[in-house]
Amino acid sequence: MSKLDGILEQIQSVLEQTFELPVWYGRTFNKKEFDRSGKSKLDYNYYYQVHIIMENYIPEGFEQKVIKAIQDNTRLKLTDQSMQFNYITKNNTDMVVEMLTLEFTRAFKGCDLDG
Numbered sequence: 001m002s003k004l005d006g007i008l009e010q011i012q013s014v015l016e017q018t019f020e021l022p023v024w025y026g027r028t029f030n031k032k033e034f035d036r037s038g039k040s041k042l043d044y045n046y047y048y049q050v051h052i053i054m055e056n057y058i059p060e061g062f063e064q065k066v067i068k069a070i071q072d073n074t075r076l077k078l079t080d081q082s083m084q085f086n087y088i089t090k091n092n093t094d095m096v097v098e099m100l101t102l103e104f105t106r107a108f109k110g111c112d113l114d115g
Contacts (some may be wrong), residue, residue: 007106010074011048015026018069027051032103043109048076050102055090074091076104 005048015023032047036096052058052066067078087100 007046007048007074007076011050011070011076014069014073015066016049018073019066028053029114037107043107045105045107047079048104048106050104052100052102053097054099055095055097057096058085058100059115063100063102072100072105074104076106079103079105 007087008029008031012023012025016030029048029050031089032049034044036047037043037045050066050070052063063083070076071078081103083100083102088097088099089095090097
């Protein structure tokens with residue numbers, strides 16, 4: 001078993017238990033990409049996204065609570081990427097939906113991925 005196993009389950013568990021909101025893989029959180037890191041051809045960074053999606057608006061400061069919960073419970077770190085709020089109107093209504101995507105990463109050495 002590698003040190004990568006279980007990260008998706010950890011993210012789901014943190015979001016469900018801490019915030020008691022519906023959580024779906026592919027909608028609420030997902031893997032984004034991975035790439036090489038450092039000088040070794042065996043070291044990688046894995047990237048994950050957590051999407052906060054709420055009708056009307058996301059309560060002020062809620063995103064900071066999500067960041068803290070994810071970092072405290074999964075060993076993922078928030079990336080240095082800019083995060084932008086996005087808006088859509090819910091189908092056949094005047095209801096606005098506010099969305100924010102948070103991007104996290106975790107570095108792994110090649111030896112960490114061996115079984």
